[in-house]
């Protein structure tokens with residue numbers, strides 16, 4: 291087209307026309323099918339069914355969009371000459387092969403997108419020459435491995451998206467050279483372990499997202515030398531159940547997300563050292579409680595999200611010491627209440643998501659009610675579940691006059707306050723009652739004369755109905771026991787006295803093979819349990835040693851041996867009066883068994 295136009299035989303009109311065209315083409319030749327914009331130096335060849343990279347691209351083009359075509363391969367020096375190119379978009383093609391040095395010459399390229407293609411492997415050297423690249427997207431391919439030195443020359447790369455590949459392995463030196471990389475995304479790969487060594491090359495990394503990995507334990511020292519890392523996101527690891535306690539050691543992060551995993555408890559031990567943490571999100575894990583005083587070392591924590599978990603309880607003091615805490619998002623759990631005492635200073639709380647929980651509206655939630663216009667519920671009002679009239683009501687529906695009648699508690703009180711003072715003989719069973727009343731239902735604690743609480747198991751135990759039972763009373767059990775009933779509105783207590791008389795004459799030791807009594811040595815909550823062991827005929831150590839030795843079987847085999855020898859010597863007519871029996875001691879006997887120090891018995895024959 292260029293040549294015929296310069297022939298002098300054509301008419302003036304045509305000449306003018308062609309001159310016009312050629313002048314335009316000379317400045318900004320635009321490949322057929324593409325849209326070129328000279329003002330922005332942009333060539334847009336998106337979705338044009340191209341099977342090869344078009345020719346005739348102008349060397350001053352800054353941006354080239356080849357997305358959504360049918361490109362299959364990129365050859366060596368494919369874009370050579372486009373020295374001014376800054377952005378290249380190759381996403382949505384069917385590229386399965388990129389030759390080494392394909393991008394050679396693109397020394398100003400800053401953004402390269404090869405997302406959504408069919409790459410299986412990236413030969414070392416493909417990215418050579420891309421020393422100005424800032425952002426590389428190779429997500430949604432079928433890449434299986436990253437080989438050593440794949441990204442070597444990209445010293446300025448800030449952002450690498452390698453998600454949605456079939457990655458099974460990242461070689462130890464794959465990320466060598468990525469000294470400026472700040473953000474790495476390895477979503478949805480088939481890795482079965484954290485490529486700790488490869489990551490440790492990334493000394494500028496500040497954000498790491500690892501989504502959809504099939505790993506069930508986060509091992510100790512999983513992240514090393516990531517000194518600049520501030521944000522770690524572990525998302526959708528459906529089998530992740532445990533974080534080893536040193537798994538996050540060496541990290542100094544401000545934001546941590548571990549969501550949509552299978553954690554059944556908050557990994558307190560692994561979080562403890564993260565004193566700069568500001569944002570913590572453990573949403574969509576089957577976590578049932580936030581325990582008291584366990585997050586206290588996260589001094590700078592401001593936001594805690596645990597949405598869609600299985601939270602039944604946030605214990606008082608759960609957020610104690612967290613003076614900067616201002617956002618709690620516990621939407622969609624199974625909480626019946628949230629007490630003010632969970633927080634360090636409830637006045638600092640700004641945003642509270644408590645919706646989609648089966649809340650019981652009583653005095654424990656009065657603090658929320660009182661602050662309902664000051665607190666930001668993020669557009670989701672908390673709701674009283676099935677209140678007295680059987681309907682759910684949003685907090686904002688309560689009038690001032692009403693909520694002072696609804697959000698109430700009845701202080702815990704003890705019913706039937708009768709004097710309980712008993713004197714019994716040793717070995718007797720005794721019960722002390724403690725019937726309580728209050729709203730919400732008070733909890734009952736029984737304290738021993740030494741002020742230690744009893745549990746529901748043990749020789750001395752507390753029944754569900756509040757009754758304290760002392761079985762086989764011992765002289766040492768003598769003293770004053772205290773029952774404490776408590777709920778959000780207050781406490782009440784009552785004491786009971788027990789005197790146990792020693793009666794050694796008619797005291798029959800209990801049957802120690804009674805199962806219910808054997809378990810009494812289990813609970814560590816009381817010291818009284820240790821006193822039981824004294825009436826045992828043997829001490830536990832003897833029994834253990836005897837059992838290990840196979841004491842009985844050993845004895846019986848010696849006896850059989852002896853009888854056999856006796857008969858044998860009889861039949862020979864040579865009557866011996868002693869017999870020496872050699873035996874090999876069992877290894878498990880160690881040095882402790884009786885007679886075990888010699889390998890031989892001498893016995894007298896009859």
Ligand SMILES: *[C@@H]1O[C@H](CO)[C@@H](O)[C@H](O)[C@H]1NC(C)=O
Pocket residue numbers: 334335336337355
């Ligand atoms: C490039 O062209 C495609 C379709 O031809 C269009 O959808 C897209 O918006 C264009 N991009 C730019 C940056 O102009």
Ligand SMILES: *[C@@H]1O[C@H](CO)[C@@H](O)[C@H](O)[C@H]1NC(C)=O
Pocket residue numbers: 434456458479480
């Ligand atoms: C990766 O995992 C997906 C499913 O999780 C599976 O379909 C695919 O075949 C795996 N790829 C490799 C290479 O194992």
Ligand SMILES: *[C@@H]1O[C@H](CO)[C@@H](O)[C@H](O)[C@H]1NC(C)=O
Pocket residue numbers: 528529530531552554
């Ligand atoms: C999650 O953990 C529970 C037990 O804690 C287990 O039964 C379940 O199979 C786990 N889920 C997955 C996807 O591993």
Ligand SMILES: *[C@@H]1O[C@H](CO)[C@@H](O)[C@H](O)[C@H]1NC(C)=O
Pocket residue numbers: 520542544566
């Ligand atoms: C941890 O990070 C914070 C900022 O996020 C920084 O001020 C602090 O010095 C860092 N601590 C260490 C030990 O690197």
Ligand SMILES: *[C@@H]1O[C@H](CO)[C@@H](O)[C@H](O)[C@H]1NC(C)=O
Pocket residue numbers: 573595597619621641643668
């Ligand atoms: C609370 O969590 C939900 C679910 O993750 C989210 O949509 C919402 O934005 C969060 N609210 C706040 C205030 O962060």
Ligand SMILES: *[C@@H]1O[C@H](CO)[C@@H](O)[C@H](O)[C@H]1NC(C)=O
Pocket residue numbers: 723753754755756757
């Ligand atoms: C409480 O329960 C225990 C064991 O179930 C029972 O022995 C006792 O009689 C009960 N006491 C009262 C007052 O109901």
Ligand SMILES: *[C@@H]1O[C@H](CO)[C@@H](O)[C@H](O)[C@H]1NC(C)=O
Pocket residue numbers: 740816817
């Ligand atoms: C029970 O054990 C604790 C801790 O070992 C001890 O402090 C306490 O004095 C003991 N009480 C009695 C009655 O021995």
